[in-house]
Amino acid sequence: MDEAGGVAPAAPTIVQAGLKGLCPRCGAQTLFAGVAHFATSCRACGLDFAGFNVGDGPAAFLTLGIGTIVTVLALALDFAVRPPLWLHLMVWPLVTLGAVIGGLRVAKAALLAAEYRNAAREGRISE
Template sequence: MDDLPAPATPEPAEPDRRPSVVQAGLKGLCPRCGEPTLFAGMLRFADKCSACGLDISSFNVGDGPAAFLTLILGTLVVIMAIALELTLSPPLWLHMLIWIPVTLAGTIGTLRLTKGALLAAEFRNAAREGKIDLRP
């Protein structure tokens, strides 16, 4: 059995540099090359990736991120508000004092994440007009 040749080991392939949808959203990474060039400001997308040249302006996430946040955070806030009401029965003004800032902070705080993730998902699924070059 010692005469058998050693099994051939495949060459390691170049790792995929494209970030996951979550990574792109969390870190603002370009969905094609993985460089942190997705945003030009706090919530504004860059027109183009300075590393690989991906035309980010051709993507249109529209109001999708805000709609997702409204539904998801709205559900969570309503559940928490009902739980608070059923346990402590605070006055209405206290509910407003708590839940309006929580809702605003949650929405604004996660808007960048959802915008980046939605754009990366759009890129991954080639959900825009024209042809997408997936090569870095």
């Protein structure tokens, strides 16, 4: 129940938060302030996004995964159709850019939602 006596909205799943850029607490579409830049906090519920450490993990995996997929697709197209070089130079950078930006948004949002859901915190070693 929320403060007004109504039922609080259900928290989105990790997949929903990742695909739609939803706040992992309230489900509002307030996670991003830019293309792939997190907002400082949720405008709806006040969850502080700055406290989460997504880091460069999504970027590293996307570089390897998307680079492999684009290379395989470019080679398959070249072997099948033999388009001119200028067509490769026009198509593949745009495909790569779109895939990286779209994938980075989804991966960062999903990782932040997973950190929130699992209450992940920085590791500490007790002495």
